[in-house]
Amino acid sequence: AILEIPARxxxxxxxxxxxxxxLAGGPPADLGVxxxxxxxxxxxxxxxxxxxRFAEPLDGPTVDRxxxxxxxxxxxxxxxxxxxxxxxxxxxxxxxGPGGELLAHYRKLHPWYPETWATPxxxxxxxxxxxxxxxxxxxxxxxxxxxAESADELGAADALLFxxxxxxxxxxxxxxxxxxxxxxxxxx
Numbered sequence: 001a002i003l004e005i006p007a008r009x010x011x012x013x014x015x016x017x018x019x020x021x022x023l024a025g026g027p028p029a030d031l032g033v034x035x036x037x038x039x040x041x042x043x044x045x046x047x048x049x050x051x052x053r054f055a056e057p058l059d060g061p062t063v064d065r066x067x068x069x070x071x072x073x074x075x076x077x078x079x080x081x082x083x084x085x086x087x088x089x090x091x092x093x094x095x096x097g098p099g100g101e102l103l104a105h106y107r108k109l110h111p112w113y114p115e116t117w118a119t120p121x122x123x124x125x126x127x128x129x130x131x132x133x134x135x136x137x138x139x140x141x142x143x144x145x146x147x148a149e150s151a152d153e154l155g156a157a158d159a160l161l162f163x164x165x166x167x168x169x170x171x172x173x174x175x176x177x178x179x180x181x182x183x184x185x186x187x188x
Contacts, residue, residue, distance in 0.1 A: 001029035001075075007165060009041030010054070016065055023073045030131040032069075033078045035163050036140050037091065040082055042165035049114040051091075055084035058094070058105065067100040074098045076130045078137070078161055083107065088119040093137055093163060095128055104128040108139040109149070125153045133158045140164040143178050147185070154186040 005018045015038055023032055036042065039062060040054040056062055062081050070077040076097050083092040091111055095104035107121030125136050136157040138146050143162070147154065154160065160182070166173060182188065 001026060001032045003032050003034045003038070005035070005038055007035070007038065007041050007043075009044040009048075011041070012039040012054075012062065012065075015039045016069065020069060020072075023069070023075060029073075029075050031076045031078065032073070033161055033163060034080055036093075036165040037080050037082065038163075038165075039080055043114075050117050051082045051115075052089055052117045054082040055089045056082070057084055058092075063094055063096070063102075066094060066096045070096040070098055071100050076103065078104075078163070080163065089117050090121060091115060091118045091139060092121075093139060093161075095126075095130075095135075095137070095161075097130075103130075104135075104137065106137045106139070108142060110141045110145050112141040125150050127153060127156060135159050135161055137161040137163075143175060143182075147182060151186075154182065154188065157186070157188060160188050 003019045003022055005015055040051055043049050066077050066079045078093060078095045081092045081094055083090040090107040092107045097103045104126035106126050107123055109121040111118035111120060127134060127136050134157050136153045
């Protein structure tokens with residue numbers, strides 16, 4: 001299930017509520033995927049890209065809520081996290097299994113230029129399985145570096161989770177062409 005919810009800045013309770021309603025009202029899903037920074041918003045209505053105010057540790061309230069959503073819906077949930085680790089901040093993603101277990105934790109390797117608050121990720125691209133399907137993950141701007149850095153991970157995966165926030169209405173969106181090529185070349 002793609003949990004495509006509107007990008008709202010600073011309204012995580014509303015985002016979680018919409019995701020819960022979507023999952024409760026639809027057919028059972030093995031995996032629910034939020035968009036990039038869907039819980040906090042990616043950019044404020046005033047054009048502010050600084051998400052530092054939303055940062056929290058991996059064991060903070062956002063991941064606790066994702067765990068609860070996964071348990072309640074008996075579904076694996078992939079969700080964004082503005083993560084604080086010591087003094088560093090990351091545009092991150094967690095994948096939580098239906099029992100509340102952490103299946104994957106990924107920090108975006110290549111923050112987009114306006115993401116000046118975000119530290120480049122420092123962990124390898126994860127591999128995890130849901131319903132017999134092997135996944136890996138890349139977040140938005142990572143797409144431009146994905147094949148050069150992660151050919152082995154792509155070759156071992158059946159599917160690529162690609163959460164993304166698109167905020168530039170005036171620019172051409174090349175993601176579909178890039179993803180299509182990657183999928184064909186790596187059998188995803």
